[in-house]
Amino acid sequence: MSLNDFSPIDRFVLRLGRLSPLGLREREVLQDLRGRIFQAEAGTDLIARGSHADHVHLIVEGLCGRFAQFSDGERQITALHIAGDVPDLHTVAARSAAPSLQTLVTSTLIRLPVDQMAALVRSHPAIGEAFWAYSAFDAMLLERWAANLGRRTAVQRMAHLLCEMALRLEDAAHGTCRDFALPITQPQLGDALGLTPVHVNRTLKMLREQGLVTITGRRVLVHDWTRLAELGDFDPSYLLLGGASPAHSRGEGVTA
Amino acid sequence: MSLNDFSPIDRFVLRLGRLSPLGLREREVLQDLRGRIFQAEAGTDLIARGSHADHVHLIVEGLCGRFAQFSDGERQITALHIAGDVPDLHTVAARSAAPSLQTLVTSTLIRLPVDQMAALVRSHPAIGEAFWAYSAFDAMLLERWAANLGRRTAVQRMAHLLCEMALRLEDAAHGTCRDFALPITQPQLGDALGLTPVHVNRTLKMLREQGLVTITGRRVLVHDWTRLAELGDFDPSYLLLGGASPAHSRGEGVTA
């Protein structure tokens, strides 16, 4: 866990730099971003539906869900966001497109003024492009998510979600892809996968009985990465992770 | 149909301007965009999977689908794009995020070099922001799409899709929301809605029998907009359409 002393901004900048070229100058400016840090307990609405969206959120620690809600109260989680993510970065460009955002567990975040971000974009074009690239990447993840919802069975969706979160969390130095923390309840998983809480439970049972994954409380243990990835039709390449070794696809595991 | 003499670039610029402030200077520069115009018959892959993505596509006429594909050949349409859309604009910022794109009917398009677009962004920051806002808006549509796939029944999904396309096509001056052309086959609708072709047919039959919509060939006739919108839990506000009158939500129809 040597990466853990990276600040959340470091991780954000790291990810930006992977998507778009950033000079030293721009990195410095980004490092100098300052905002109000605060803690929000599980279930807090970070962006009230239809609010003014004058801040964006950098997740320092925890787990947040992006939502779409229906008039009957039902909701669909369209993205899970972890430490180092800025789930609503795109509101800098399109304030009317602010998503509904909620913490799924008690989380620490930093609120960054949209105006400040917009000023950054104007003074440093490379930062603007990097932000745009970040949004585009986020949209690509969303596209996968939609595809899974539309075309895969419950077990497949679950397997895919677990694989994706495994690699993203590993990349954020929050565990290995074989053993990581995913503090999410089964009803919340249901909102993410478009399933009822009951069926989430049955699905996890299946995965457990087949010796693929065990989920205890808020910890995920992957016993057979290869078969899990195969089941979820998971192709890690789209995540564009920095890690050079394609070990995940070969099921070799990754040692810390 | 007085708007029909707008060029596709006009319509694209119009949409950009609705999302982000654009000066006269920028509009002129955008109008001067030049690219190779060409026609592609139905089922043409515009972007080969994993290609270099050195162009983006402006749709002049027709209908294109953005896809996510699985290893077993199954596919999910994640967005439908109409005249005036640039479905892959975000590749200017993130070339690795190029989507799979296919024409659903014979369509006319313009290929714009990515390099040229990128140069535009660098010389005119406001254009960069507008492009980013455009992508963000596109992602918001995708979020709705995902929510529908995850949480709604077949009839509801269908109703929502028809409502969305009705207003978007009307906005693009391709008919009214009560009567518009949607040249898409039932199997393709299935790919969009995450349904089998057979069930698409049954779903359309239901809507027909309840007197909501009739689809003949490539034309959609909405008989009861109010009930259709209600059934699909459709809230037009997210489309951010220019039309001042909120007539659609009151089921009053719109006269040309």
Place this chain on the structure above:
DNA sequence: CGAACTTTTGACCCCATTCAAAGTAGGTGG
């Protein structure tokens, strides 16, 4: 120690898929 929320399991039902087949365009070549 009780309240509220998760997790787990059972029984039944329904929406959508699957399989199958007939009818209907649209397009091509003879």
Place this chain on the structure above:
DNA sequence: CCACCTACTTTGAATGGGGTCAAAAGTTCG
């Protein structure tokens, strides 16, 4: 102009995945 091919549309019957309802057994926390 018609024969023919291919793809789309339409309908039926049977199957199955996931939902709904219900209830018990952990957990967490005040």
